[in-house]
Amino acid sequence: MSKERIAIYPFSRECNVFSDYYDMISENYCIVEAASPLVWRITGKVLKTSEGEITIKKSPSEFEKKADTLLIPDFAIGKTAENGLINEIFKYMPKVKKIMYYGSLSYEGKQKLIDKAEELKIEFADFRDYSHEHNVDFDVMIEYCDVPVVAIAGVWENTNKFQAALAVNQALTKKGYKVLQIGSRGYAELFGAVPFPAFMLDPCVSEFNKPLMFSSYIKALAEKNKPDIIIVCIPGSMQMMNESFPNGSGVLQYTVFQALKPDYVLICSMYEPNPDIYNGLMKNLCMYRYGVELDAINMSRLCFDANTSTELLELYTISADDDMMKEALAKADKCEALLTDVTVEGQGEVIVESIIRKLSEESAI
Numbered sequence: 001m002s003k004e005r006i007a008i009y010p011f012s013r014e015c016n017v018f019s020d021y022y023d024m025i026s027e028n029y030c031i032v033e034a035a036s037p038l039v040w041r042i043t044g045k046v047l048k049t050s051e052g053e054i055t056i057k058k059s060p061s062e063f064e065k066k067a068d069t070l071l072i073p074d075f076a077i078g079k080t081a082e083n084g085l086i087n088e089i090f091k092y093m094p095k096v097k098k099i100m101y102y103g104s105l106s107y108e109g110k111q112k113l114i115d116k117a118e119e120l121k122i123e124f125a126d127f128r129d130y131s132h133e134h135n136v137d138f139d140v141m142i143e144y145c146d147v148p149v150v151a152i153a154g155v156w157e158n159t160n161k162f163q164a165a166l167a168v169n170q171a172l173t174k175k176g177y178k179v180l181q182i183g184s185r186g187y188a189e190l191f192g193a194v195p196f197p198a199f200m201l202d203p204c205v206s207e208f209n210k211p212l213m214f215s216s217y218i219k220a221l222a223e224k225n226k227p228d229i230i231i232v233c234i235p236g237s238m239q240m241m242n243e244s245f246p247n248g249s250g251v252l253q254y255t256v257f258q259a260l261k262p263d264y265v266l267i268c269s270m271y272e273p274n275p276d277i278y279n280g281l282m283k284n285l286c287m288y289r290y291g292v293e294l295d296a297i298n299m300s301r302l303c304f305d306a307n308t309s310t311e312l313l314e315l316y317t318i319s320a321d322d323d324m325m326k327e328a329l330a331k332a333d334k335c336e337a338l339l340t341d342v343t344v345e346g347q348g349e350v351i352v353e354s355i356i357r358k359l360s361e362e363s364a365i
Helices: 013-020 079-095 107-120 161-174 186-191 210-225 251-259 275-290 306-312 322-329 347-364
Strands: 004-008 029-034 046-049 052-055 069-072 098-101 123-126 149-154 179-182 229-233 264-269 296-299 302-304 317-319 338-340
Touching: 013 029, 013 046, 013 161, 029 046, 029 052, 069 079, 079 107, 098 107, 107 123, 149 161, 149 251, 161 179, 161 229, 161 264, 161 347, 179 186, 179 210, 210 229, 210 251, 251 275, 264 275, 264 347, 275 296, 296 322, 296 347, 338 347
Parallel strands: 004 029, 004 069, 069 098, 098 123, 149 229, 149 264, 179 229, 264 296, 296 338
Antiparallel strands: 046 052, 302 317
16 A cells, blocks of 8 residues: 655644654654755654655755655644745645645735635645534533543643653553553544544534533544543643633643543643642642642653743743753652653653552552
8 A cells, every 4th residue: 555655744843743753653654855955953863764864955945856645744833934945845745745734824825825826726634624524422411431541731732742652652562451542632633543523613503512522522432442541631731821821721631531530630731840849730730720630740841931022922941951951850759740851761750650559559449
């Protein structure tokens, strides 16, 4: 069976999962090219794929290998830069048969791509379109499944939730467990996971029904796939930064936690210089806002630059360096919950040992 050959543009740091976990990508797909805007400073980086190594180009016009599909991932970009990015995509579109759209362009920008695809007679698969019907049968009661559930949520966007889910999935699979992974990114299906259900993100679906629909959805998947364990990775952020940056205010996370009874909760945080203090704050947030018990924290390098964000009136982040991360993670023994960084090799196995230990203790009670 021939594989669908995929080129990725614009390739951001969040897309590193395509290289870090290339061996988990479905055998139906193969990544053959990738390009990234120069200002993102990752051009020239070497990526691993199932067909060998490739180098991130600065433009799709530099692609040498033939691709069937252009994958447009989610990304954050300003309006001015968006126009330049669209022009780059326009130049490359005649060379592919399909567009897989997971992006976050403005309505006008996305419509330009749709119109161009129609003009070129190529398929435009919009994975951010929530307007279709959601055929989910649900009861008036929440239905919990009897399969252990690992829930992964993030304090903020881009805190390595998807990487954490893949790391745990990979480590569990190596131990012989059958894993069902759900979400959080739209392209999760390329890694053999189930995308987060669209009805949970659809503003037209009643918030009253969403917990009922989600619990029925999870139970149906469990009955169909018969996994040993389920990983649910929740998109978005658990709390607002402040009044200027609400970012959903944790509504989606609250809804999911009401629909599930997670056996293990992993929270992905921003960089914290004092994780021992932060650990206690997160424990209270999980218990008193969401009604779940905190088991582990995965600390990312993401830092919120308050001064610059206030000055620019938009969210501005920076990245913690190796020394900052090393100093913070050294305080792990002072934390009640497990503190880890899944970007470090072997940490997926550490989390899995913690999961198995907790599940074993609960089954013995």
